[in-house]
Amino acid sequence: xxxxxxxxxxxxxxxxxxxxxxxxxxxxxxxxxxxxxxxxxxxxxxxxxxxxxxxxxxxxxxxxxxxxxxxxxxxxxxxxxxxxxxxxxxxxxxxxxxxxxxxxxxxxxxxxxxxxxxxxxxxxxxxxxxxxxxxxxxxxxxxxxxxxxxxxxxxxxxxxxxxxxxxxxxxx
Amino acid sequence: xxxxxxxxxxxxxxxxxxxxxxxxxxxxxxxxxxxxxxxxxxxxxxxxxxxxxxxxxxxxxxxxxxxxxxxxxxxxxxxxxxxxxxxxxxxxxxxxxxxxxxxxxxxxxxxxxxxxxxxxxxxxxxxxxxxxxxxxxxxxxxxxxxxxxxxxxxxxxxxxxxxxxxxxxxxxxxxxxxxxxxxxxxxxxxxxxxxxxxxxxxxxxxxxx
Numbered sequence: 001x002x003x004x005x006x007x008x009x010x011x012x013x014x015x016x017x018x019x020x021x022x023x024x025x026x027x028x029x030x031x032x033x034x035x036x037x038x039x040x041x042x043x044x045x046x047x048x049x050x051x052x053x054x055x056x057x058x059x060x061x062x063x064x065x066x067x068x069x070x071x072x073x074x075x076x077x078x079x080x081x082x083x084x085x086x087x088x089x090x091x092x093x094x095x096x097x098x099x100x101x102x103x104x105x106x107x108x109x110x111x112x113x114x115x116x117x118x119x120x121x122x123x124x125x126x127x128x129x130x131x132x133x134x135x136x137x138x139x140x141x142x143x144x145x146x147x148x149x150x151x152x153x154x155x156x157x158x159x160x161x162x163x164x165x166x167x168x169x170x171x172x
Numbered sequence: 173x174x175x176x177x178x179x180x181x182x183x184x185x186x187x188x189x190x191x192x193x194x195x196x197x198x199x200x201x202x203x204x205x206x207x208x209x210x211x212x213x214x215x216x217x218x219x220x221x222x223x224x225x226x227x228x229x230x231x232x233x234x235x236x237x238x239x240x241x242x243x244x245x246x247x248x249x250x251x252x253x254x255x256x257x258x259x260x261x262x263x264x265x266x267x268x269x270x271x272x273x274x275x276x277x278x279x280x281x282x283x284x285x286x287x288x289x290x291x292x293x294x295x296x297x298x299x300x301x302x303x304x305x306x307x308x309x310x311x312x313x314x315x316x317x318x319x320x321x322x323x324x325x326x327x328x329x330x331x332x333x334x335x336x337x338x339x340x341x342x343x344x345x346x347x348x349x350x351x352x353x354x355x356x357x358x359x360x361x362x363x364x365x366x367x368x369x370x371x372x373x374x375x376x377x378x379x380x381x
Binding site for chain 2: 017018021022025026028029030033046050054109110111113114131132133134159162163166
């Protein structure tokens with residue numbers, strides 16, 4: 001096969017990749033939104049996810065679900081990025097409603113939920129995002145490397161905690 | 173304000189609504205994806221070129237050092253012809269610089285367009301590898317030069333003691349092996365990973381065929 005044909009194949013692969021990414025772009029936006037603090041960080045993370053996704057795309061098994069694969073990859077990239085930035089990892093299990101949160105004006109539950117998820121430590125954030133996206137405990141366990149039982153317990157506690165925060169923020 | 177009721181509070185539903193609302197107007201453009209893909213190969217080449225630039229700076233440094241040493245030795249009254257050796261060495265560095273610089277200039281860091289990815293990657297890989305090969309050959313010539321000088325030096329000064337020559341040559345050969353090893357290690361450290369990345373990109377494109 002000559003260089004032109006190889007390049008054409010390369011373009012076909014790129015087109016397939018672009019289509020799949022565009023179909024699942026919400027995943028990337030959710031992860032970048034949850035794991036970045038500034039627009040610049042968000043843009044960098046998005047770029048890194050796209051790059052890593054492309055680099056791993058040939059290893060992606062066609063029988064697997066692209067969205068699950070992309071979620072796993074995006075979350076791993078986000079965690080690695082955080083490690084690189086040596087950001088302080090909040091090991092606190094729950095969420096503390098602080099003054100800053102009360103000062104913010106959340107006009108609806110959507111923004112508040114996003115904010116509360118963002119306050120979780122990296123691993124909890126990952127688990128909760130997957131749970132909210134409709135993944136089962138076994139899938140979450142597979143992606144995060146935590147046992148399914150542990151996932152179940154942790155998610156239950158995080159959910160309770162979030163609802164508590166909703167109540168707390170609402171009733172002062 | 174947040175909702176008042178928390179009975180049967182469905183976080184998943186709130187999350188889905190949030191996602192729809194928050195990311196509805198966001199869209200990853202094809203161009204944006206393609207740029208991310210190409211930036212990988214691009215940054216590898218940029219890094220490799222930067223590594224060669226450092227190499228060139230070292231060559232210039234050595235060239236100036238040997239040139240200055242030769243000049244000072246030459247101007248020293250009653251000095252032996254040692255300056256010829258230093259001039260020779262400075263000349264060798266100059267030749268090394270000119271050859272490396274020509275290759276360095278060939279490495280293209282301009283953005284890669286989608287129609288020439290493979291050929292451009294191959295061309296750049298070839299240029300970088302040939303610089304490293306030239307450096308190896310140049311190293312051999314330089315060492316040979318020093319070797320001849322040392323033997324000549326011995327012939328002039330200590331020709332009555334062949335044992336001394338044997339020791340000098342042995343130490344020198346050991347020195348060459350160690351230097352060669354260090355240079356190879358340094359090159360692998362500086363360029364190995366990047367070249368491997370470049371190789372992988374090329375192989376990946378080729379295996380698609």
